[in-house]
Amino acid sequence: MLFKNACIENSTQLQDFRVEDGLFKEIGNLTQAEGEEVKDLEGKLVLPPFIESHVHLDTCLTAGDPVWNMSGTLFEGIECWSKRKEKLNEDDIRERVKKAVQMYAAHGVQFIRTHVDVTDPSLMAMKTMVDLREELKDVAEIQIVAFPQEGILSFPKGKELLTEAVKMGADAVGAIPHFEFTREYSVESVNFAMELAYKYDKLVDVHCDEIDDEASRGLETVATRALELGLFDKVTASHTTAMHSYNNAYVLKLMRLLKMSRINFVANPLVNTHLQGRADTYPKRRGVTRVKELLEAGINVSFGHDDIFDPWYPLGNGNLRDVVFMGLHVCQLMGYEDIMNSYRFITHNAAKTLHITDRYGIEPGKPASFVVMDATDYYDALNRNAKCMASYMKGGKRH
Ligand code: 17E
Ligand code: FE2
Numbered sequence: 001m002l003f004k005n006a007c008i009e010n011s012t013q014l015q016d017f018r019v020e021d022g023l024f025k026e027i028g029n030l031t032q033a034e035g036e037e038v039k040d041l042e043g044k045l046v047l048p049p050f051i052e053s054h055v056h057l058d059t060c061l062t063a064g065d066p067v068w069n070m071s072g073t074l075f076e077g078i079e080c081w082s083k084r085k086e087k088l089n090e091d092d093i094r095e096r097v098k099k100a101v102q103m104y105a106a107h108g109v110q111f112i113r114t115h116v117d118v119t120d121p122s123l124m125a126m127k128t129m130v131d132l133r134e135e136l137k138d139v140a141e142i143q144i145v146a147f148p149q150e151g152i153l154s155f156p157k158g159k160e161l162l163t164e165a166v167k168m169g170a171d172a173v174g175a176i177p178h179f180e181f182t183r184e185y186s187v188e189s190v191n192f193a194m195e196l197a198y199k200y201d202k203l204v205d206v207h208c209d210e211i212d213d214e215a216s217r218g219l220e221t222v223a224t225r226a227l228e229l230g231l232f233d234k235v236t237a238s239h240t241t242a243m244h245s246y247n248n249a250y251v252l253k254l255m256r257l258l259k260m261s262r263i264n265f266v267a268n269p270l271v272n273t274h275l276q277g278r279a280d281t282y283p284k285r286r287g288v289t290r291v292k293e294l295l296e297a298g299i300n301v302s303f304g305h306d307d308i309f310d311p312w313y314p315l316g317n318g319n320l321r322d323v324v325f326m327g328l329h330v331c332q333l334m335g336y337e338d339i340m341n342s343y344r345f346i347t348h349n350a351a352k353t354l355h356i357t358d359r360y361g362i363e364p365g366k367p368a369s370f371v372v373m374d375a376t377d378y379y380d381a382l383n384r385n386a387k388c389m390a391s392y393m394k395g396g397k398r399h
Contacts, residue, residue, distance in 0.1 A: 001037045001395075002030060006046040008362055010340055010377045014043055019368040022395035026364055045373040045381055047343055048361050049110035049391065050320050051350035054205075054238050054266045054304025056147075056312075057114040058093060058125040059084070060100040063309045073278045074210060078149060078179075080311035085120055093128040098136070100308055103318030105139050105399055108371035108388035112140050113205065113304075113354055115147035115174055118165040119155045130169045139398070143354055145205045147174035152192055153185035159192060166196055172203035177218030178211045178242070187221050194225040194235070203355055204235040205266075209242035212276055212287055216242035220254060223261035232262040236353050238304070240265060240289040241276050251290070255297050264353040265299060267291050268306035269327035271313045291331040302350035303327045320346040321385055328382075336379075343378040368395040 005014045008027070016030040032038050062084050063069075069076045104112060116129045126146065133142040146165035152158040152175060166173060175193035177186035190206065197204045204226070209216040219240055226235040243251070267289050276287020294301050303323045307313035316322075324342050328334055333342065351360040359367055372390040375381035391399040 001039065002032055003046075004030075004038060004040045005043055006041045006372075007043055007377060008046045010045070017362070019392075019395045022368055024362060024364050024366055024368045027362070041372060043376060044389065045375045045377055045386075046362065046370050047373065047378070048347050048351075049369050049371050049393070050108045050346050051111040051302070051354060052104060052109050052305060052320065053113050053302040053346075053350040053353045054268055054306055055112060055114050056117070056307055056310065057097045057100055057112070057142075058116045058129065059310040059312075060308045061096045061310065063311065063314045069311045069314075071278065072274060074275045074312065077275070077312040081117070081149070084311070085117065088120070088124050090124065090128050093125055094132065097129065097132050100318065101136050101140050101142070103308065105391065106388070107317075107319040107321070108373075108391045108399070109318065109320060110140050110369055110391065110393055110398075111143070111350070111354060111356065111360075113143040113145060113172070115145045115205070115207070116165075116170075117149040118146045118161050119148050119150035119158065121157070121161070123161065123165060123168065126165045126168055126170070138393070141356075143171045143203075144169070145172040145174045145203075146170035147207065148176060148189075151176060151180050151185070152189040154179070154181045162193065163196060166200050166202060170202065172205045173197040174205055174207060176207045177221070178207075178209050178213070178216045186218055190218060190221045190225060194222070194229060194231065197234075198229045198231060204231060206235075206237055208237040208240050210239035210272070210275075211242055212245055212279060212285055213242055214245040214247065219243065220257065223257045223263055226261040226263045227257070233264060233300070233352065234355060235261070236264040236266055238266040239268060239272060241272050241287040243289045244276070244285060244287050251293070255293075258294070258299055259297055263299075265289065265294055265301045266304045266353060267301060267327065267331070268304045268323075269330050270316070270323055271306035273326065273330050274313060286330050288327070288330045291327070292333060300349055300352045301345070302353045303345040319385075321382060324382060339382060340377065340379045342382060369393045
């Protein structure tokens, strides 16, 4: 099939591309072969599919059930979730996850990395998500992080539950060092998670320093272990909001290690502008990590939604445009090129985070997965909150 007149990733000239056997065959100025089906895209923007690099699908669509998070803190969110967790059953998880994944799909998202809480002796959410990953594979490719929400060392049998979740088929191992009872537990939890990932050949994605405490230093341990174990870009540090509050002298030193470690970062601008700074009077910190500085240092950063309507975030509809929009404001990335290229936070940069670059991107030989936006370029798409007109996965139209 031949697609004509596409603005591929903000290209100034319109291009055509051919899809054959589910792959991009060629890109350029192409002529219709005999009997070939043609679709004229009339200058619309074509991007590789959007990628949600950080969300909690198991908690989605539970805001207010059984209680609302009144303080807006991470910690009250964890308490609210702990109450909701008692009521979890398979049907409940299935229904909510399917709904959330469909919401994402309608906005052109085809890849989702979800954290799944494994501080639950039944591992109900983990089991169900492993099934759903397979069931929903034609809607979105789901990656599962075994996430110890209430700690590895600070939760009964935390190590065993995390190990069991990895054996059940998690794609990545998580940790939450800033939530552990002590600094010693915090370091040990990161070591444990990363050695587990190394042993079972898994990716790593740590909820790292999601707190306004400038003394929260989980990140240096994550980066050091990524380097020493040779895990490098298989490792991601999510949130890292404490970095917003670190002193500049420490960041200067830290940057060297971060570059050497080659780890990825995920910022969650919607959720962390909401959750952070809650213990401040005025001025109130925004608490989003140092995105601009990380990018300038050549470090990969993607943006995630983190939550859709749950104890940590009471809004959200699966449209990653809103994540980018907030991220650009809060990180002060509002130059022309910054805005034009900002789709990269939810496409190419996120593909690096998910470690899927081998099968991602609009290039001959790669799976023909792409979205068509009702816009002339991404600046226009972002500004007008343009609709996703179509989403093709491996050559097939999904939406
Ligand atoms: N759990 C957590 O520890 N941090 C978050 N931002 C969310 C869940 C959403
Ligand atoms: Fe999160």
